[in-house]
Amino acid sequence: MKVYSLEKSDKSKTGNDGFVQKRNFMNETHWIFIGLLPVMVKSNLCLLHSLNESECLFDAGGYFLVKGMEKVFIAQEQRCLRRLWISDRPCWTISFMSEIKRRRIYIKLVESTRSEDFSESKIITISFLYATMPVWLLFFALGISSDKEVFDMIDMQDCDASVINTISATIKESDKLCEDFRKSDKARQYVDELVKSSRFPPAESFDDYIARFLFPDISGNRNKALFLGYMVKCLLMAFTGKRKCDNKDDFRNKRLDLPGELLGRELRAQLRLAEKRMVKAIQRDLNSDRELQDLERYIDASIVTNGLNRAFSTGSWCHPYKRAERCSGIVATLRRTNPLQMMSDLRKTRQRVAYAGKAGDARYPNPSYWGKLCFMSTPDGENCGLVKNLAVTAIVSSRVMQPLIESFISCGMSKLNDIPTEHIQRMDKIFLNGNWVGSCENSASFVFRLRCMRRSSLIDPQVEIKRDKHHNEVRVFTDAGRILRPLLVVENLNKIRKPKGRSFSFHELMQQEIIEFIGVEEEEDIQCAWGIRHLFESEGAISSYTHCELDPSFLLGLSCGIIPFANHNFARRVLYQSEKHSQQAIGYSTTNPHIRVDTLSHQLYYPQRPLFKTVIADCLGRSDYASFGRKNDFARPEYFNGQNAIVAVNVHQGFNQEDSLVMNRASLERGMFRTEHLRSYKADVENKDGTKRLKLKEKIDFGKTESKRGRVDNLDDDGLPYVGASLQTNDIVIGKVSESGEDHSIKLKHTEKGMVQKVLLSANDEGKNFAVVTLRQVRTPCLGDKFSSMHGQKGVVGFLESQENFPFTHEGIVPDIVINPHAFPTRQTPGQLLEAALGKGIACKGTMRYATPFTTASVDVIAEQLHRAGYSRWGSENVLNGRTGERVQSLVFMGPTFYQRLIHMSEDKVKFRNTGPVHPLTRQPVADRKRFGGVKFGEMERDCLLAHGSAANLHERLFLLSDFSQMHICQTCERVANVVMRSVPGGKKIRGPYCGFCKSSENIVRINVPYGAKLLYQELFSMGICLKFETQVC
Template identity: 30%
Template sequence: MTARKEDEMEVDSLDALKQEYYQGKHIAEPVKEIEEKWKLLPAFLKVKGLVKQHIDSFNYFVNVDLKKIVKANEKVTSDVDPHFYLKYTGIRVGMPERTDDDVANRSYTPHECRLRDLTYSANIFVDVEYTRGRQIVKRKNVMIGRLPIMLRSSHCVLTGKNEAELARMKECPLDPGGYFVVKGTEKVILVQEQLSKNRIIVDVDKKNNIVANVQSSTHERKSKTAIYVKNGKIYLKHNSISEDIPVVIFMKALGVQSDREISQLVCGNDHDLHDQFAINVEEASRLRVFTQMQALDFIGAKVKVNRKMGPVIKKTLAEEALEVLATVIFAHVPVENLNFREKSIYAAIMIRRVLIAMTDTVQVDDRDYVGNKRLELAGQLLALLFEDLFKKFNSDLKMNADKVLKKPNRTQEFDIFNQLVLHGDHITSGFIRAISTGNWVLKRFKMDRAGITQVLSRLSYISALGMMTRISSQFEKTRKVSGPRALQPSQWGMLCPSDTPEGEACGLVKNLALMTHITTDQEEEPIRKIAFALGVEDVNLLTGAEIYRPNTFIVLLNGVILGITRRVQHFAKSFRRLRRAGRISEFVSVFVNIHHRTVNLSSDGGRICRPLIIVENGVPAVKQHHIDDLIAGKLTFDDFLKGGLVEYVDVNEESDANIAVYEKDIIPQTTHLEIEPFTILGAVAGLIPYPHHNQSPRNTYQCAMGKQAIGAIGYNQLNRIETLIYLMVYPQQPMVKTKTIELIGYDKLPAGQNATVAVMSYSGYDIEDALVLNKSGLDRGFGRCQVMRKYATMVKRYPNGTYDRLADPPSRESELFNESYDAIEADGIAGVGEPVEAGSIYINKQTPVSTGIDAVPGSAQTVAYKPAPMRYKSPQTGYIDKVLFTTTESDQTLIKVNIRQTRRPELGDKFSSRHGQKGVCGIIVQQEDMPFSDLGVCPDIIMNPHGFPSRMTVGKMIELLAGKAGVLDGSLQYGTAFGGSKVEDMSRLLIKHGFNYSGKDYVTSGITGEPLSAYIFFGPIYYQKLKHMVMDKMHARAR
């Protein structure tokens, strides 16, 4: 007895030892996953992601950038009168208000702007103080222009409203916002992709020479400097210098005079590099340049002089060279009191990079790496535009002031306030012109870009959402280069791998993934202080030998050198710890580059980042109780950030990290854990069920077609009057959903219907992907859609006081009457609900015969009118849906008529499932001739089985299986990427309800009444009707 007890005790003590490590689990048990961890996603999408980056960027522009720009250009002075000045003391943007005289400043809604062709904009107010004669005048709230307001931003009337309030404003709660309404059209500023500024990028040019480029960008100027190799010698090249300068002369001009010091700054103690660099030192002595003054004269002789207006001050060559060196070349490296130390070290590092790259090709950077890219958002682009307009505005004021102040004998004192009000139009029209044409033309930065804005596509809810996450690259589409088009490994989790167009824009136009966020600018000063506190040695106190010591790393902040650190891993760890504790903004990234031996700290805007769960010592920081609190609503996503459980990681830092996709992949070296693997896909590719079972190009095709599917546009779709609206009559939510569908609200505004599909050959009309449709299904409303078209006209006023009029129709008895007047009511406009045929008149407008200014003014002659009716042209009968009478801003009367057609599917209409399987309707068959299953179920669509083998869309087969199981079970199934309902479980459900586990049914022929000689794969698949309809294409085809 006692022996047994002792045995038990021994076992217990062993268990107690094991308990700490195994926590009561068997060693072979699978790793426990955090349940419902994907609930972090909706929490994230509440605060960031999808469209929020546009809105954040715009808010940053209105609340921060505007003030900075005005602060930088706050004073306007005059050359004529030294006492005169105008100073801006503050700037703010109001709420959107209309400028009509009839209604005293009442706020208006975006919907009203869409209907009335107005611009949804708000006033920009400044506070100024200026001199009038000898006294100083202060004025508050002077309006200097109007700024178009982005919907759902902090200055929009829709922000912070609940669903009921939005409904009162006739606005859809699911509408993402993030676009502008300009002259009644919705315009999106697309995300623009660019190479990052202020970073050294080493590249190989066409002649296989090594080039190091840096594109400097500061508030004052943008410029590009290159250091390149030619015949073994290294030169510096810049636009403001007419010839390329040997780098040693450049270094001497920067005040590093001795050849030895230059070599040491560039090469450290590396003898091979010294030998390689020696030829450049000889080049300088060959050109007889030895001192700083000689170098400055050498450069000054080659500087292109700006022929600017104003008094020309004679400068010596050396002064010109000094000015160019201080402010133009490497403009982003600060120079104070002509202390060029920092700039010379920067140049030396750049030369060193070129030298090393000549022998070691690993050092050449990849331009297509996502970490070397920056994305420009609406806020940054508008800031550039406003800066340009504001400077122009001020220079106009100055010119006017000079003009008036020049006149010696003025009767009254000059008041510049009147000028301020007069010029207000420039800023307003500048914004409107840029956004409505999409051309950003800025003289100062020689920037001339077209196609920055596009009209928001409202074909379906998904097409609008997909447009908000689109990234357009400024790369010419005609060049057939594979580099930028390829799928980069660094795009994982940041950009969607499937959602890109086919054809010439393939791979150049990309889309953001689901959890991507784009950063805005952060303040640099606190980061600089923290870096020095963490033991960075200031760069100004160091010699070349110290900078390039073996275990020393250079610390760069946004491309500018701070100093060096000896304990690089300790520095990076401490920095991250501070960030996780919330001492530094969560969007600052730290990245150790082993190849270049640098530590890069980045806080600039436009970097792509995404949230990841932090893992320490092989254990994820997020525990089950955190997720339970999140579901209960006790925690928000920001609490996860503040608590150091989740952090944002940008592309550069991601290459430092070791990221596990699932909990079971965690190893001791793991630093992060993915929140959910399906978030590598974007919003549009997220609609596809089981995309991981499809061949990759099929998912790409579906991304293009999902945007063309006819469905619901928004809750306010029946109040909208747009050029063209396609609406599905009975949209259904899909039987097989994905988590993305729920997150973006596609189940509330779907575009498609669940069709019962039989996969079999039937007649010969289903060859090459054609579909056989069931006539009774069409009678019941399958695939039926409405097409609304807008027809608008203005009732114009003419210079001679005459104007257009609407005439009542001729009476039915008169011989002028014909049936084209049938729809017209007494006011000269067709009545709502009236049918219109081809040739029918829907607005009976008449215009005056003579509109010019008459020779005899004031002659009271009767005005003669000629008919100018608006006729309906489409061959299919339409119905008048809505008539809108309104006025535009310029008080012209505007009439919009919406005409509706209802269409049922016909031969040649295009359908597609969610797997890139598109097909046109080949034949419409009576239900009696269709095959039916032994439950008497008749398919809506018969699909040819030859569509499966070569296309390998297994996802479609699993969707049919899961859909069928869901129908029988009365539940919605999930087909989320890398997860979803398992085939095994679906088969079990089918068997439980008495069906075959493979989804095949016993089917009887509708023609002979005999059973078919094979089992038929039979079940529901979600089909989309696409906007390509025969009706719209039947214009004129070849005979």
């Protein structure tokens, strides 16, 4: 997308005798290119907005494409700037916050240095434009004429002695600083002199900087004084304990910055930089008396384009308040292992803290998260509690552009200018986005009529309306970044009782006033029922409820709400499944892999739906907001990342100890959990001219079998392999040479192989050509691969057993997986047992049933269903031993369970080497598998070999195969003798060990030591510490 700005006007003047009689303005608009801005995928400006052919069916967009990478914004939790903030640390303070520092206002209760009486030790001061003064002076500078009018604006009824003393001390302090301050001109002059002598004095006049920096959204000095009095009142009420301090972790005091706000912030920073460069270039021409050129010559469009690309690539974004600082973690690469992982990345939120180790209460759940954020979906480690996921039905509000003042007036509001000062405090205040816009006599009637207008779509449904009974206030919010969630309106539920069997879409329910969006603050005013079932089971209590949950499972996140029987499991296991296993499970990452080029991807060959279903799973993949009761309307199997396996809970000859699994070899050979591994290799193509390519062919022929770097027999004359070629370890996948004949080919590593699936030649935005070769590898589960159920029961394949050796039932059913019985009492996941029992009943009856958290059937219902199907009530069965054919004495619990294959495969983690690179300092093998490093051998491995008495093996691992070295020791002084070139009698020079301390080459022995010990000696010697070695000849 091209961004244009700047309008140029050409003016001409006509006049007689030097006097201008007429002006003719000729405006000519020039569009000037100032940079490129990334466009969000599937937005209105995107080319894919209305394109469905060849696109992924479950790709909803919401991310950006920058330099071929998919980048996604993580919503940032920021302090709400539309509220007053009350704090008691380090002193009692109420602040009016703004992104611009000069607009921030702080009113504090501070100790008076002039007061002689202890009871008058606190005064009220205000910090405005870096100047601090008693707040009483600013009241009179704004035009207030008497103390009584100020008292009326503050409106502190039933004041105690501390408030009276504080106000009296403030008045005395004002009188000492400015005599006759009750005269408006005196107070105005004093405030102006104080502000002009501050650290950053404004250049404007008093009226101008008051209008610009003191509550800029409020017009008129009287209205500004009223809001100032309201701030003083809130501070005094908090000081006396009648009002609570604001909690910074409460979501009513937070807003989410979405991609539009974040991208606009970075764009403004880049435009300021471009403007600065442009002004410097114009000033340079003016100072050198050059003729000014067109404006296009001074604007460097690469500043905006490269700056945004750099920000997307590094994830470093400009700070919301501090221009000199940058924030990290704003942008991340979109992960596409499976659809759930992709959708979870799009719904993540992040709270930025200065130091993650001292986050304090920010990590703990807050009651305001209820229904807005998932309590379980948060990562472990340093980001625990700081990175969160939105609940399933939670949305983030956009800015409401509809003017609401006329609607307020129609509901009974009076403007501030129409109300006398002595009457205004008796009325209920009405705030719009934190600004005091009016008052009303009856706030209950006002709120009721305004909410009726919202339900009937006369005003935007995202408007949040809060009535504060304790402080006689009505707060209305229309700003962006608020989290809203839909709830059922109980009084209108009778509209959908009559037409039974009909399904209603979400928009139809909104139009019929059955569903409305509720914000964090407004939720305090309602009585919400737990669910529709709970609502109708207590018919007598319906009148006490105003709203009802759509479904209790909607309180959870997307990846957490599809877990069956999640409320029966240990909370930590639910967290592992929702944040780890569900996002590491191999599924169907996209439905158009043939037109995509991903660096690394996995595809499950035969994805299946689970036998059960949940309410959230039913909503996946629907094009509209349909209801949950529609028959034969299930989500696509690509949304589920696994297959249904027959799982038996039993021991199997010691091969499934701890978290180990025993899998059926025959099931795997039939294609169970078989996946496809795709890896792409990319190389820049600097030269595509045919004549020069022939010259290169004379130097290096890609048609021969071998080259100096590896096999090239699968490459064509252009250096690229043909589709279907089988490449093995150390083969060259892309042959590339320079014009001088230097080889720059890309070679497969010692653990890589595959079949060529795709060869692509293309060009990027800068016009540079590149080639991409994609290799495909089919992978069957093997020893060491990881699997997991949907209940956090992760296990590693420990043994592949033949089918004939597995136990089987009288019906001939052989399990696919055998897990250890000790997995359930230690990990506390009875939900998996319920899933297996429910799945067995579903398989017998042939109809799917719900396993939604919080609303599932009881254990007795599931047991009765199994009994009717002819099985044991508790899912256990008699089995026969596959080896002997005898009946196993104990009962074995067996049933279908949905299992997921994780991306952690032993083939990707295999690590071996006989020789390779070593560290230049320690001469030990380098780390990292990508660098062909050595196998890690740490303290636990050392202790294991010591326990087994394998001293020779330990000596080989830690010494002979690591950093074997030799050094010479002088037995006379017990110090290290260096190997030097020295002269001997006869004029000859020999090289050998020589002790520099004893000046002799006698009594020197050679010992074997690790090079790390030798390096330690040298480092200590450089610090003046000399070590001595006692040696003994054996």
